Amino acid sequence: MTDSPSRNMPIPGGKNASENTRRAEQTAGDTRKKDEEKATKLRERIWREVRLILADILQNMKPQHKDYENVLNERYLHHYFSHRYQQRFTGVDLIGVDGIQQQEHGEEIALHPEWPTSKKASGIAGGMYAQNRPDPDGSAGHIDFAIGRYEEPWLGIEFKLSNGWPGEGVQFDLVKLLDPNNRFRLAVSFNVLIRDKLSGQHNGIEDAIKKAYKEAVTGAGSNQKTPRLWYIVVEVDPKERRIFLAKTDGPDKATEAPRITKLEGTALVEFLHKEWKP
Numbered sequence: 001m002t003d004s005p006s007r008n009m010p011i012p013g014g015k016n017a018s019e020n021t022r023r024a025e026q027t028a029g030d031t032r033k034k035d036e037e038k039a040t041k042l043r044e045r046i047w048r049e050v051r052l053i054l055a056d057i058l059q060n061m062k063p064q065h066k067d068y069e070n071v072l073n074e075r076y077l078h079h080y081f082s083h084r085y086q087q088r089f090t091g092v093d094l095i096g097v098d099g100i101q102q103q104e105h106g107e108e109i110a111l112h113p114e115w116p117t118s119k120k121a122s123g124i125a126g127g128m129y130a131q132n133r134p135d136p137d138g139s140a141g142h143i144d145f146a147i148g149r150y151e152e153p154w155l156g157i158e159f160k161l162s163n164g165w166p167g168e169g170v171q172f173d174l175v176k177l178l179d180p181n182n183r184f185r186l187a188v189s190f191n192v193l194i195r196d197k198l199s200g201q202h203n204g205i206e207d208a209i210k211k212a213y214k215e216a217v218t219g220a221g222s223n224q225k226t227p228r229l230w231y232i233v234v235e236v237d238p239k240e241r242r243i244f245l246a247k248t249d250g251p252d253k254a255t256e257a258p259r260i261t262k263l264e265g266t267a268l269v270e271f272l273h274k275e276w277k278p
Contacts, residue, residue: 042108043154046089046147047186050155053084054190054232058263061192061234061241072194072236074161078113078144081159085111107149115146115153117182123151127179132172133219134179141176146184154185156227161192165208174216180225187227195237205233209246210257217255231258 057080060067070076089109117126118140130138146153158173160166170191177187193205209231217226231246246258 039108043185046109047155049085049088050147050157050188053081053088054188056084057081057190058234058243061236063236063238063241072161072192074159074192077159077161077190077192081145081157082111082113108147108154110148110150110153112146112150112153113144115143115150115156117141117143117176117179126182127176129172129176132168132175134175134181134221141172143176143182152183155187156182156184157188157190159190159192161194163194165193165205166191171212171216171219174212174229174231175220177229178216178220178226180221183225184227186230188230189232191231191233193233193235195235197237205235205242205244206260209233209244209260213246213248213258229258 057071057077059065060071062068071080089111116122116124118124118128127134127141128136128138129141143156144159145157146155147157148154156177158177160170160173162169170189173189176182177184177189213229213231220226229246229248231248233244233246235242235244243263244260245263246260248256248258
């Protein structure tokens with residue numbers, strides 16, 4: 001008795017087909033890995049340039065600086081930041097990325113002023129808010145600047161300037177930045193407090209920073225997508241300036257109080273010149 005034809009016929013493609021599939025999957029995986037490595041390096045470069053722009057702003061906030069009066073204006077800070085960013089990345093403007101930058105960097109580099117946290121027509125499915133809290137029945141919030149792909153940027157930046165501790169205003173900024181629905185990897189909250197006279201004590205500011213962060217984390221909800229945060233508070237009066245930097249480590253440490261450093265002397269120099277990585 002002979003075997004049936006079906007048992008003797010080779011499976012189409014057989015072993016070669018399986019090997020080809022494996023190689024194709026490996027190639028695709030290697031390509032994705034290289035693309036992600038390239039994107040990570042680009043994000044590091046962008047973050048370094050953003051940090052340098054913020055450092056420029058801090059240096060200009062010395063009462064003796066020629067631009068001191070200008071930087072004590074929130075709209076000026078917005079214009080200054082966007083102008084400096086576009087200077088550092090030729091081909092990037094407020095309506096997108098030119099062909100050369102698009103081919104070289106994709107959308108990681110794109111700058112979006114007044115980025116909406118939710119906009120169905122543009123494919124943005126981020127946070128909705130009511131009473132400064134996440135609410136699926138609320139309305140979209142806005143981020144002063146977002147960088148990256150329009151539908152899902154990786155960096156969010158908020159500026160706030162006021163004559164005293166802005167309370168709910170800064171807390172709502174933090175809620176939007178920390179909201180996992182907005183999917184930022186890194187977030188910056190830059191706050192300027194204009195004082196008639198700086199007091200000798202600064203514990204009140206550190207306590208206010210911790211309280212605002214704690215309430216924002218509770219309000220936003222924290223999970224594996226909570227971004228790392230740089231929370232900068234600058235106090236200025238006509239004669240002096242005080243700078244505080246609070247940093248968090250992201251998802252695994254989201255519920256812990258931020259580490260707060262008063263930037264002066266060597267600490268300020270390190271902030272202005274050290275290359276922090278995202």
